[in-house]
Amino acid sequence: MTLELYRIDDRLIHGQVVVGWGQPLDIAFIVLVDDTVATSDWEQELYRMGVPPEMDLYFHTTDDAIKQIPRYRADPRRGLLLTGDIDTMRKLVDGGAGITSVNVGGIHFRAGRTQRLRYVFLTPDEETALRELDARGAGVTAQDVPGARPITLSDMLAGDELE
Amino acid sequence: MSSDAPASTTPTTARAIVAGHGDFAAGLVSAVDQITGRGAQLIPVSVAKLSVEDIEALLRSRMQETNVRVIFTDLQAGSCTMASRRILRGMDDAVLIAGTNLPTLLDFVFADSRTPPDAARHAAERGRAAITVHGAGA
Numbered sequence: 001m002t003l004e005l006y007r008i009d010d011r012l013i014h015g016q017v018v019v020g021w022g023q024p025l026d027i028a029f030i031v032l033v034d035d036t037v038a039t040s041d042w043e044q045e046l047y048r049m050g051v052p053p054e055m056d057l058y059f060h061t062t063d064d065a066i067k068q069i070p071r072y073r074a075d076p077r078r079g080l081l082l083t084g085d086i087d088t089m090r091k092l093v094d095g096g097a098g099i100t101s102v103n104v105g106g107i108h109f110r111a112g113r114t115q116r117l118r119y120v121f122l123t124p125d126e127e128t129a130l131r132e133l134d135a136r137g138a139g140v141t142a143q144d145v146p147g148a149r150p151i152t153l154s155d156m157l158a159g160d161e162l163e
Numbered sequence: 164m165s166s167d168a169p170a171s172t173t174p175t176t177a178r179a180i181v182a183g184h185g186d187f188a189a190g191l192v193s194a195v196d197q198i199t200g201r202g203a204q205l206i207p208v209s210v211a212k213l214s215v216e217d218i219e220a221l222l223r224s225r226m227q228e229t230n231v232r233v234i235f236t237d238l239q240a241g242s243c244t245m246a247s248r249r250i251l252r253g254m255d256d257a258v259l260i261a262g263t264n265l266p267t268l269l270d271f272v273f274a275d276s277r278t279p280p281d282a283a284r285h286a287a288e289r290g291r292a293a294i295t296v297h298g299a300g301a
Contacts, residue, residue, distance in 0.1 A: 010214055010215065011214070011215050011242045013240055013245070014215075014240055014242040014245065015237075015238045015240050015241045042252075046248055046249070047245075049239065050239055050240035050241075050244070050245060108212060108213055108214035108217065109213070109214065109217070110214060118212070119212070
């Protein structure tokens with residue numbers, strides 16, 4: 001199969017990812033790319049306990065993930081790649097990982113961020129980074145759960161979809 | 164009330180936090196209160212729109228304000244569970260119950276002779292046993 005979804009979600013492993021996307025897409029493994037988590041046994045154990053036993057969870061630093069992504073794409077099972085921030089996803093794209101679509105699943109409030117969607121808050125620098133990702137061919141859409149309508153980057157940044 | 168009336172034994176002090184997706188916490192606490200009148204033992208916490216860091220800060224703050232050492236959450240993979248597990252890392256006297264259902268909380272609010280952590284463990288077993296299947300050849 002392949003990596004079905006490349007998702008930016010600052011909650012990393014949580015219900016929407018494991019259940020919301022994992023079940024309908026029949027996800028058998030998750031590739032979690034995070035420099036902090038990849039070097040912490042405690043963090044890895046925390047996230048491992050959040051996935052069902054039949055689902056594999058792999059941890060990589062950003063640099064390592066760029067090398068490993070082709071192997072995951074060749075895996076006969078369906079997988080999902082997850083980063084906790086835009087910068088990490090941008091490094092994967094810049095590193096030639098061949099990512100052609102990026103799902104923005106959740107970037108929550110923090111000082112300096114402006115709300116763009118119910119589940120997306122961005123700083124001006126993060127908006128620029130998303131535009132750059134999109135311009136490089138990694139089409140950016142926002143969609144928190146599979147049943148929701150994908151929202152284009154331009155609609156997201158316009159804030160027109162705010163409820 | 165006459166002087167012969169028994170004093171109320173319904174505890175009104177908060178003994179646990181309930182947190183989860185959407186209106187999970189408010190819904191369950193509302194149900195507990197409707198059934199038992201003991202909903203005041205439970206503090207519902209809504210975490211919509213919050214980052215994991217903010218969820219952790221909110222739960223930690225609620226625990227400190229109320230001196231509560233028990234957290235009930237909905238989903239093993241949920242953000243509230245993840246945040247709670249981070250909190251428990253530095254809090255040896257606290258207990259987290261993930262996968263909470265209504266029978267769990269009903270047992271907890273009536274187990275007021277036990278310490279809250281002990282009551283939570285007992286309630287978890289009761290909640291686990293309360294799931295049954297009926298019909299369609301079950």
